[in-house]
Each structure stands twice: as C-alpha cells, then as structure tokens.
Amino acid sequence: MQNFHSTDKNNIKSICYYVDAGVANGWGPAVFSLDDTDSWRRWRRAKLGRLEAAIGVSPTPIADSRSISEDERRSLLAQIAATNMALYEWRLAPPDEDALDEMLLAFTRSFGLRALEDHRSANRNGVVRIEVAQGGGRAGYIPYTNRRIAWHTDGYYNYHGPSHCVRAMILHCAEAAEQGGENRLLDHELAYLRLRDADPGGLRLLTHPEAMTIPEAVDDSGRVRAANAGPVFFLDDSGALAMRYTARKKYVEWRDEATRAAAEHLLALIDAEPLARAVKLTPGQGVLCNNVLHDRAAFQDDGQCRRLLCRVRFHNRIDSPQEEKWRGSANSSSPTPK
Numbered sequence: 524m525q526n527f528h529s530t531d532k533n534n535i536k537s538i539c540y541y542v543d544a545g546v547a548n549g550w551g552p553a554v555f556s557l558d559d560t561d562s563w564r565r566w567r568r569a570k571l572g573r574l575e576a577a578i579g580v581s582p583t584p585i586a587d588s589r590s591i592s593e594d595e596r597r598s599l600l601a602q603i604a605a606t607n608m609a610l611y612e613w614r615l616a617p618p619d620e621d622a623l624d625e626m627l628l629a630f631t632r633s634f635g636l637r638a639l640e641d642h643r644s645a646n647r648n649g650v651v652r653i654e655v656a657q658g659g660g661r662a663g664y665i666p667y668t669n670r671r672i673a674w675h676t677d678g679y680y681n682y683h684g685p686s687h688c689v690r691a692m693i694l695h696c697a698e699a700a701e702q703g704g705e706n707r708l709l710d711h712e713l714a715y716l717r718l719r720d721a722d723p724g725g726l727r728l729l730t731h732p733e734a735m736t737i738p739e740a741v742d743d744s745g746r747v748r749a750a751n752a753g754p755v756f757f758l759d760d761s762g763a764l765a766m767r768y769t770a771r772k773k774y775v776e777w778r779d780e781a782t783r784a785a786a787e788h789l790l791a792l793i794d795a796e797p798l799a800r801a802v803k804l805t806p807g808q809g810v811l812c813n814n815v816l817h818d819r820a821a822f823q824d825d826g827q828c829r830r831l832l833c834r835v836r837f838h839n840r841i842d843s844p845q846e847e848k849w850r851g852s853a854n855s856s857s858p859t860p861k
C-alpha cells in the first residue's frame with residue numbers, strides 16, 4: 524500500500540476519501556481534502572443518496588449461512604459498500620450453541636473476515652455472548668447488563684494503530700428481549716460528513732492521534748488494561764475511513780477542552796441524525812458491518828426468554844469487489860493525497 528496516511532496527523536487535510544461518486548457501490552480513486560470541495564460535494568451527494576435508499580430496507584434473507592449463494596453475498600456486499608452495514612436474516616436455525624458459533628464463523632469467512640479479535644470474554648470459538656451475566660468475568664460490565672449502552676464503535680478502548688484495531692463485526696440475535704433492546708446503527712462515514720458540514724475545526728481536532736484516551740482500568744481479578752489513546756477519525760491501513768468513539772461520559776479523557784467540545788458537537792449531530800437506522804433484531808437476524816456507530820436501548824427479559832446476542836469482531840474490514848479492484852490499481856499508480 525502506498526503512503527495514504529497522514530504525515531501531519533493534526534491536519535484533517537491528510538484525511539482523504541477514496542469514494543468516487545461515479546463508482547456504484549464502491550471506492551474510487553478520488554482523493555478528498557478540505558480544499559477539494561468539488562470531489563467532496565460529489566462524494567457527499569452520493570453518500571446521502573445511498574443512505575436514504577437504505578432506510579427501511581428489509582434484512583436480506585440467507586438460506587444457509589454456512590454456504591451462502593453468490594447472489595446473497597453480492598447483495599450484502601453492495602449494501603456494505605454503500606453504507607458500511609447490512610442487515611440479514613438466516614432462514615436456517617442452528618441446533619445448538621456450537622453450531623451457532625460454527626455458522627457465525629463460516630458466514631463471516633464468506634466475506635473475508637478471518638482476523639478475529641482476541642477478546643477477554645470470547646469463548647473458545649472466538650464468539651462473545653452478550654447477555655445479562657450475574658457472575659464470572661463478564662459480570663459488572665455494561666454489555667452484560669440490561670442497561671442502555673451509549674453510541675460507540677466497538678473496540679474503542681483497544682486501539683493499537685490503524686493496522687490493529689476493530690474494523691468489522693457481526694452482531695447476531697439468538698434471542699430477543701421481551702421489551703426494549705433495540706439498536707440504532709449509523710454509518711461512521713455519515714458522522715464524518717455531518718461534522719465536516721457543521722464544524723470542520725472540530726473535525727480536525729478529532730483526528731489528532733491522542734484526541735481520546737480511555738484511562739487505565741483494573742478489573743475485579745486485578746487484571747490491568749493499560750490506558751488507550753488514539754484519534755476518533757482515522758484512516759485504517761487499507762486507506763478506508765474508520766472511527767474510534769464512545770459517547771460515555773465516564774472513563775473518557777479528551778485531549779483538551781476544545782476537543783471535548785468537538786466531541787459534544789459530534790454527539791449532538793449523531794443523536795439528531797435522521798438517517799440512523801433503528802432496529803430490534805429478532806432471532807436469526809443480525810448486522811454485518813465495518814464497525815459502524817451503534818447503541819442499545821435498555822431492555823427487560825421475561826421469565827422464560829433472555830436476550831442473547833452473539834458478537835464476533837475482526838481486525839480486517841469487509842471489502843467490496845470494487846474496493847479490491849481499486850486497491851490493486853492504486854498500488855500500481857500511486858496517487859498522492861493532498
């Protein structure tokens with residue numbers, strides 16, 4: 524890969540886009556910067572059009588998640604290329620938990636997702652079960668309660684540079700809550716777009732390599748998680764825009780007061796976003812995505828049925844064929860960002 528990354532990491536001019544409005548569903552060679560208003564306007568218009576078209580689209584039915592058809596794969600890839608996410612609905616139910624894990628891993632492998640995150644709460648297959656946990660290593664952490672979870676991207680506390688961060692994930696519903704538990708989903712590229720429209724100076728601050736720090740934490744067993752610093756918006760090692768973010772107020776340190784104000788502005792835009800998708804996943808449904816922004820409403824289980832979602836995270840992202848094709852040509856033609 525050529526040098527598409529920042530040489531001046533404080534400057535948003537080095538955050539560049541490769542989405543070309545003229546390329547359907549894919550990434551193109553256009554390079555965006557704050558100075559490149561013409562390319563920006565074209566990309567912006569196309570992006571909003573794709574997001575508007577995605578509102579209300581039903582989950583894509585998948586006959587057998589262990590062996591998906593080319594049409595099914597293309598359908599999901601096209602949605603992900605347009606909005607960084609796709610909702611699906613498996614028609615074949617797994618007979619037990621191990622089978623569910625196998626189906627999740629086979630399904631995600633179909634999209635080139637092989638670099639699993641090593642998560643402390645993952646089972647031996649690399650799958651995390653998100654449910655109310657009363658004891659064990661998961662107890663006490665918000666995902667394993669029935670409480671609301673604020674907007675975030677996954678792995679914001681586990682960023683180790685653009686080549687080692689959470690770039691994709693699957694969130695799959697095995698059991699839905701009796702009440703609540705809805706998720707809102709928001710393409711992180713749209714969050715970038717809105718902030719660039721409203722507050723380019725704030726956007727610049729959120730690209731600083733130490734914009735947001737998650738302080739050191741010690742869990743009940745005495746295990747220490749080191750402080751984790753990084754940008755909010757950055758380019759990953761494939762040249763795609765990525766986001767590392769949490770709307771939590773506690774256990775988050777912003778680089779300075781101006782950066783904190785920019786983050787508050789960003790959250791106001793996210794909360795007011797009309798193109799966010801709201802979904803209550805039902806058993807067999809899920810979202811496959813390039814680590815988009817999401818939240819969770821509080822929920823209540825009844826006596827018999829307990830909400831259970833399964834999650835797998837990956838260090839690589841879901842590429843569309845157009846992206847792969849473009850990257851091949853980018854490696855040979857070496858465009859230079861502004």
Ligand SMILES: [Fe+2]
Binds near residue numbers: 676817
């Ligand atoms: Fe999450």
